Amino acid sequence: MPKEPTTPVKKFPRSPYTSPTRSSLNVSPRKGAWILKTDAIKKYKLGRTDFDAILPVEVRKNPRGGADIMKYNDCDVQALAQRLRSGEGLPSTSSSSADDTALAKPNGRRIMRTNAMKEYNLKSNQMDRIKPISSTPNVHGSNTRFYNVCDVEALAKQAGTLAKAPTASTSSYNDYDYEYDYNPFDGLSHEEAYFKLMSVMHPDRPSA
Numbered sequence: 512m513p514k515e516p517t518t519p520v521k522k523f524p525r526s527p528y529t530s531p532t533r534s535s536l537n538v539s540p541r542k543g544a545w546i547l548k549t550d551a552i553k554k555y556k557l558g559r560t561d562f563d564a565i566l567p568v569e570v571r572k573n574p575r576g577g578a579d580i581m582k583y584n585d586c587d588v589q590a591l592a593q594r595l596r597s598g599e600g601l602p603s604t605s606s607s608s609a610d611d612t613a614l615a616k617p618n619g620r621r622i623m624r625t626n627a628m629k630e631y632n633l634k635s636n637q638m639d640r641i642k643p644i645s646s647t648p649n650v651h652g653s654n655t656r657f658y659n660v661c662d663v664e665a666l667a668k669q670a671g672t673l674a675k676a677p678t679a680s681t682s683s684y685n686d687y688d689y690e691y692d693y694n695p696f697d698g699l700s701h702e703e704a705y706f707k708l709m710s711v712m713h714p715d716r717p718s719a
Contacts, residue, residue, distance in 0.1 A: 564670040620659070632667070645657045
């Protein structure tokens with residue numbers, strides 16, 4: 512008796528919007544409202560490297576390619592912005608919030624602002640957190656500013672310094688009962704997933 516043909520079973524890939532597995536990523540527990548990293552950068556005037564100080568609540572693969580889509584607790588980002596603006600993690604003599612003096616004292620090698628931004632992957636709003644050692648008008652109608660290299664290096668490491676502080680979040684999936692996105696096909700074989708999908712798409716059809 513010839514073998515009855517069977518319906519081919521297709522593999523249903525996980526959606527790019529499905530949360531990562533518990534063991535693949537350290538995350539922070541949800542604390543109310545969340546904010547996308549791209550929106551947080553604009554809202555709180557932060558640089559991308561500043562986010563090294565806190566953990567996201569979710570990371571998703573970008574369906575359009577490029578960098579991952581990352582969500583953060585809005586309260587965590589707000590607290591981070593306040594700590595950065597206060598000069599935490601920076602030498603007190605170089606932080607722009609330390610006192611009313613406009614310039615820092617020269618200390619070793621110096622670097623131009625634009626070169627510092629390129630070499631240390633910093634944004635303009637991050638550079639504003641430290642004082643220059645000189646600021647002179649230029650032909651472009653702005654000021655040419657030089658900084659201590661040691662101060663720029665401290666600024667580049669600021670997020671890492673804050674991450675090691677006790678107030679930084681160091682939680683992981685395994686530390687909390689994290690409510691990640693439910694996928695009804697998790698743990699099923701290809702055949703089981705196929706029949707489950709058919710039962711959803713055709714609820715009136717009798718099961719095999």
